[in-house]
Amino acid sequence: MFWKEKTLSDMSDDEWESLCDGCGHCCVWKFEDEDSSEILYTDIRCKLFNDNTCQCTDYKQRSALVPECMNIRTFNDQQFNWLPTTCAYRLLHEGKPLFPWHHLICHDKDAVHQAEISLQNKTVCGEQFTEEDIIHHIIDPDENSQ
Ligand code: SF4
Ligand code: SF4
Numbered sequence: 001m002f003w004k005e006k007t008l009s010d011m012s013d014d015e016w017e018s019l020c021d022g023c024g025h026c027c028v029w030k031f032e033d034e035d036s037s038e039i040l041y042t043d044i045r046c047k048l049f050n051d052n053t054c055q056c057t058d059y060k061q062r063s064a065l066v067p068e069c070m071n072i073r074t075f076n077d078q079q080f081n082w083l084p085t086t087c088a089y090r091l092l093h094e095g096k097p098l099f100p101w102h103h104l105i106c107h108d109k110d111a112v113h114q115a116e117i118s119l120q121n122k123t124v125c126g127e128q129f130t131e132e133d134i135i136h137h138i139i140d141p142d143e144n145s146q
Helices: 013-019 059-065 078-081 087-094 131-137
Strands: 028-032 039-045
Touching: 013 087, 013 131, 028 131, 039 131
Parallel strands: none
Antiparallel strands: 028 039
16 A cells, blocks of 8 residues: 555656546646636547547657646646546645545446546547637536545
8 A cells, every 4th residue: 555655756656657546637628717726627638538448548658749738746736736636646645545436445447437536438529629619618527526
């Protein structure tokens, strides 16, 4: 149970990567509300996101292919708030336990989908949208987190 014994910054690359539950919420378009500074999530997916597997289709090349792809390992305290409240990185950063459906707890990578936490089969392709359309695609990434 390395995630209970180590801080995020002390984790190896493999340990760090294994924390991601594959929910897909960091792979959709997001924007910041100018008035509240709140990060608003949409169901519009990144061009490399596979809606069915809920995975990045070119994870190794992601930074080159999608410059705006987030590197959570470089986040400061404030930036962890950009992540959904179910995200393992945010939970551990806040000193909270992982959820029972997390694969490191239940040993089942499909559990995140079965618990309705993930965006599997719930996103739309971004190519067909304009900036004006985005407002109609806002979602709450935390709606099933309780
Ligand atoms: S929000 Fe967190 S757990 Fe979900 S895909 Fe992104 S990094 Fe992984
Ligand atoms: S490049 Fe890959 S990891 Fe980054 S946002 Fe897009 S689908 Fe997600």
